[in-house]
Amino acid sequence: MRAVLPEVLTDVLARHGDRVAVTDADGLLGYADLAVRARAAADRLARYDVRSEPPRVGLYATNSVEYVVAYLATLFAGAVPFLADSAFGPFELSRIAEDCGLDLLIHAPSADVRDIVSETLTDDGEFGYLTVSRVRRYETPRPQLLDDTEVCRFTSGSTGRPNCIEFSGTAVSAAAVNWVKGTCLTAEDRIACFAALSNGLAFNTSLLAAFLQGASLHLSHGLPTASRVVRLLESTAATRLVAFPALYDSIVRRAPEAGFATVRTAISSGAPLRDSVREEFTRLTGVPIHNYYGVAETGPLTYAADATGGGLGTPLPGVHLLAEEHGIRVRSESMGSRYLNAPGLFEQRLDGEGYYHTGDQGRLLDGVLHLTGRTSRMVNVGGRKIDPIEIADVLRTAPGVLDAVAFEAENQHGEPALAAVVAAEPGVTAQSLRAHCAAALPSFKVPGILRLVDRIPANSIGKPSVERLRRLLSTPDSH
Structure with missing residues (x-):
């Protein structure tokens, strides 16, 4: 099948050359x-002997110019890029390499890839500071890619084993085209992106979408502190800021007095953004934050063009969204095809009309989407269904609590139990937290397992890491 993305990219690179x-x-x-x-890097990739057609190339690095070169080179070489989150640890990376049958891995030299690579391959600097390594062979049979798959990205599985989403080139292109239309992105935009390009927030809003219009994409190395954000905005005269809620929270805490003079739009997604943070950010900087709702499997879905109102905005072009009693269903032109390494799971979430069941609950008010909870993360304890979001919200109101996550775990007897990991200030105890919950909730909603930490472990998009949360329950509590 004829590839879509190499042709699109060839056209835009030539059209916006200067x-x-x-x-x-x-x-x-x-x-x-x-x-x-x-093109030079693509020629180098094509000379490496691999065992599959098309070659499967993992990208495992933080944002950089070289990352973009490697991504485009993989497409130009007729290979399929697998965009792994740079926050993945050795466990997740080894599962990806085995489950997906990777041939090559492009990675930072300092990355811990010892368990999955067999040799480092030589090059003439085509990939800059990044390294190309051959992935070792596994005995596990390799799953077959769909004929039209051009990009693979990942979403967290329930066990910490990432699910690999296959995307056609048509879907990737449609996500970018519809984002441009729905958000009025222009050639004069300069996008300061602090989200990992492997994640949908950046991938869909800041990569091909920017290139389609001839806009410029500005990336940052290292931890995105408030001061680093300000420096990048000032040095690039950025017009758009793309980041996760945690970064906006950090900016509000630092209360910068400058740096936002050229920014017209700030975009947030990936986790809930508190109204108080959104309002304070705009008060400090004069920049409105536009919420964006997307699902890894379906691409970008809504955009709040009116940043002064509540909700997550209206559906983007190419998106059909239904908010019903049993949850939100969506059908989009940017929809993934399936999970490569979890046969049948993606298909189970599709109905006969081709709508994907997101697992989110919400409602449409005057065409604007408002999320109200989740349907697929209910905890079943003793036959009673508990919404972990409700529990986390109650815990966050306790004195001294900074953040909280609730989820289902197993108790010492191997039975389902309600667990919570709470980031708290010194002096907070599990006993005081249970008493706080008992005053506001029925007894069966009080977490049976509580772990106190200094900070909730999160992945690169600011969401709690399921794997690390579960590990915390098996380690001694230092509080």
Whole structure:
């Protein structure tokens, strides 16, 4: 089947040749130079002997110009890029390598990839500071890719084993085209992106979408502190800021007095953004935060063009969204095809009309989506269904609590139990938290397992890490 993305990218790189395409702290590439670099790297990839057609290439690195070069090169080489979250640890990475049958891995030299690579391959600098390694062979049979799959991305599985979503080139292109239309992205936009390009927030809003219009994409290395954000915004005269809620919270706490003069739009997604943070951010900076709702499996779904109101906005072009009693169902032009490494699971979430059941609950008010909870994360304890979001919300109101996550776990007898991990200030105890919950909730909703920590472990998009939360329950409590 004829690939879609190489043709699209060839066209935009040629059409916007003289404009700045992508920058990071170490340099920049214009569109014409990006094309040259990507083609050279693609030629190098094509010379490596691999065992599959098309080749399967994992990208495991933080945002950089070189990451963008490697992504485009993989597509130009006729290979399929597998975009792994740089926050994945050795466990998740080894599962990806085995489950998906990777041939090569492009990674930072410092990445811990010892368990999955067999040799480091030589190059002539086509990939900059990144390293290309051959992935070792596993005895597990490799699942077959769909004929039209051009990109694979990951979403967290319930056990910490990432599910690999296959996307056609048509779906990836549609996500970018519809984002451009729905958000009025122009060639004059300069996007400061602090979300990992492996995640849907950045992948759908800040990569191909920017290139379609000839906009410029500005990336940051390292931990995205408030001061680093300000420096990047000032140095690039950015017009758009793309980040997760945790970063906006950090900016509000630092209360910067400058840095946002050119920014017209801030975009948030991936986790709930508190109204108080949104309002205070706009008060401090004069920049409205536009909420965006998307699901990894379906791409971008809604956008709040009116940042002054509540909710997550109206459906983007190409999106059909139904908010019903049993949850939100969506059908989009940017929909994934299936999970490569979890046969049948994706298909179980589709109905006869092709709508994907998101697991979210919500309602449409005057066409604007408002989320109210989840349907698929209910905890069943003793035959009673408990919404963990409700429990976490109650815990967050306790004195000294900074954040909380509730979920289902097993007690010492191997039975389902309600567990909670709570980030709290010194002096807070499990006993005081249980008493707080008991004053507001029925007894069966009081967590039977409580673990106190300094900070909730999270992945690169700011969401709690399921795998690390479960590990915490098996380690001694230091509080």
